[in-house]
Amino acid sequence: MMLPTNEQLAAGAEKAVREIFATQFGIELQAVPGGRSAVGEPLYSHVALAAGDIRGQINLHVGKSLAQSLLHKAWGPGQAIDAAALGEVGLELCNVLAGRLATILQLPSPLELGLPQIGASSVVELPPVSAARLYQGFWQQAGHQFQARVALGLRAA
Amino acid sequence: MTAPLVLNVDDSALVRGSVARILEDYECRLLQAGDGAQGLELACNNPPDLILLDYNMPVLDGVGMLQALRKNPAGTRVKVILLTANASPDLLLTVARLGVRDYLVKPFTPEALLAKISRQIPLNRRAES
Numbered sequence: 001m002m003l004p005t006n007e008q009l010a011a012g013a014e015k016a017v018r019e020i021f022a023t024q025f026g027i028e029l030q031a032v033p034g035g036r037s038a039v040g041e042p043l044y045s046h047v048a049l050a051a052g053d054i055r056g057q058i059n060l061h062v063g064k065s066l067a068q069s070l071l072h073k074a075w076g077p078g079q080a081i082d083a084a085a086l087g088e089v090g091l092e093l094c095n096v097l098a099g100r101l102a103t104i105l106q107l108p109s110p111l112e113l114g115l116p117q118i119g120a121s122s123v124v125e126l127p128p129v130s131a132a133r134l135y136q137g138f139w140q141q142a143g144h145q146f147q148a149r150v151a152l153g154l155r156a157a
Numbered sequence: 158m159t160a161p162l163v164l165n166v167d168d169s170a171l172v173r174g175s176v177a178r179i180l181e182d183y184e185c186r187l188l189q190a191g192d193g194a195q196g197l198e199l200a201c202n203n204p205p206d207l208i209l210l211d212y213n214m215p216v217l218d219g220v221g222m223l224q225a226l227r228k229n230p231a232g233t234r235v236k237v238i239l240l241t242a243n244a245s246p247d248l249l250l251t252v253a254r255l256g257v258r259d260y261l262v263k264p265f266t267p268e269a270l271l272a273k274i275s276r277q278i279p280l281n282r283r284a285e286s
Contacts, residue, residue, distance in 0.1 A: 024175075024264035051245075075174035085170050092169040095213055096263045099242030103262075110247035113213050 003054065003154055004105050009135045013150050016100040017139065020093065025073045027141055035138025035147070043067055045090030047116040048127075049098045052108030055127050056152040058098050059119070062090045066144030091116035101150065129153025160184040161278040162203070166196030166222065167211040167240065172263075176209060179267045180274075184281045193217030197225050197232075204231045207278050209270075210257075212241040212248065220248075223255040236277045240265070 004012065014031070021027040046059040062070075067089040071081050094116040102111045132153040139146045163185050165176045173189045180187055188205065190196035194217040200208060208226075212219035219239060226232035239252050239260040249260060261273050274280055 020264045023266055071171065071174070074171055074178070076178050079174065088170045092171045095169070096242045099244060099263065103244050109245040111243050111245040113243055115213065115215055 003131055003133055003152060006133050006135065008105065009133045009150060009152060010137070012101055012104040013097075013135045013148060014137060016097055016104055017137065017146075017148060020096050020100060021141075024096070025070050027070075027073070029139035029141050029146060032138040032140050035140075043087055043090050044119040045087070045094050045116055046119050047091075047094035047098050048114035049102065049107075050112040050155075051102055051110070053155045054107055054152055055129055055155050056098075056150065058094055058101070059149040059151075060090050060094055060097070061145070061147040062093065063145035066141070066146055069142075069144055087118050091118065097148065128156035130156050160186050161206040161280075162186045162188065163207050163209065163274070163278070164188045164190065164196060164200055164205040165209040166190045166193060166214070166219070167209070168192055168214040169211070172211070172240070175267075176270070179270055182283055183271075184283050185278070193219060193222030193225075197222050197229075200226055200235060201229050201231045204235055206236065207274065208235055208237045209274075210237050210239050212239060212243055212252075220251060220255070223252060223257070227255055238273055238277065240270075 018029060021029050043062045043064060046057055049056045064086060067086040068081060070089050071085055095113060098113050132151060135150040137148050165173060165187060167173050168191050177187060188199050190199050192214045210219045226235065237257045239257050240263060241260060242263040244262045258277055259273050261269060
C-alpha cells in the first residue's frame with residue numbers, strides 16, 4: 001500500500017480545507033505561508049482515522065472568533081452561542097476534513113473515523129507507524145485564525 | 158394536510174442548527190436527536206416521514222440505529238438519507254442494504270440538501286406571512 005507523499009498530502013489537505021469552508025460556510029480562507037500557532041483562546045480538536053494499513057490523525061485549531069463566525073453563518077444571526085457550541089465547531093470540522101481528505105487522497109476503503117475529541121494542545125500523536133507524512137497549514141479570514149495538522153503513516157508491522 | 162415530519166439525527170450541534178435553518182422556510186416539522194439512541198427512540202415513538210442520519214456518532218452510530226430501526230415495526234419502511242463525512246464505498250453499501258434511499262457527503266450546500274429531501278417527501282415553501 002502506498003502512502004501519499006508529503007506533497008500529495010499537502011495538496012490534498014489544502015484542497016479539502018478550502019472546499020469545506022467554501023461549501024459549508026461560503027468563506028474563502030487565505031493561506032498564511034509560514035504562519036505561527038495562534039495565541040489567545042485556542043480551541044483544539046483532533047480525530048483519528050484508519051484506512052487499510054494507513055493510520056492518521058488530524059488536529060485542528062479553530063480560533064474562537066472564527067468558530068463564532070462559522071456558527072453565525074450556519075445557524076443564522078441571533079442564536080445564542082455558548083462555550084460547548086464553540087468547541088463543537090472544531091469537532092465537526094475534524095470529522096468532515098478527515099472524510100474529505102480520505103476521498104481526495106483515495107485512501108483505501110473501509111475508512112474508519114474515530115469520534116472527534118477536544119484536546120488541550122496542537123500535538124499530533126500517531127499510533128506506531130513505519131513511515132510518516134506530515135502536513136501543517138495556517139489560514140486566516142478577516143483576522144480569524146485556523147490551523148490544521150495532518151499526520152499519516154503505515155501501521156507498524 | 159399535515160406537514161411532513163423530518164427527524165435529523167446528528168451529534169453535531171453545528172449541523173443540527175444548519176439543518177434547522179435550511180428547513181425553516183419550508184412546510185415541515187423537524188425533530189432533532191444528538192445520537193443514534195435518541196434518534197431511535199424518537200423514530201419508534203413518532204415515525205417520521207424522513208430521517209436525515211449522520212453516521213459517526215457516540216452512543217449508537219448511524220448503522221447501529223438503522224439496524225435497530227429496521228427491526229422495529231414502526232421503522233421498517235421509514236425513508237432515510239445518510240448525511241456523512243465518510244464516503245467509503247463499504248459504508249455506502251452497508252447502508253444501502255439497510256434501505257437507505259440516498260446519501261449526501263459532508264460538506265454540503267443547502268441547495269444540495271433541499272434537492273435530496275424533495276426527492277423523498279413533498280417540500281413546499283411556507284407561505285409569506
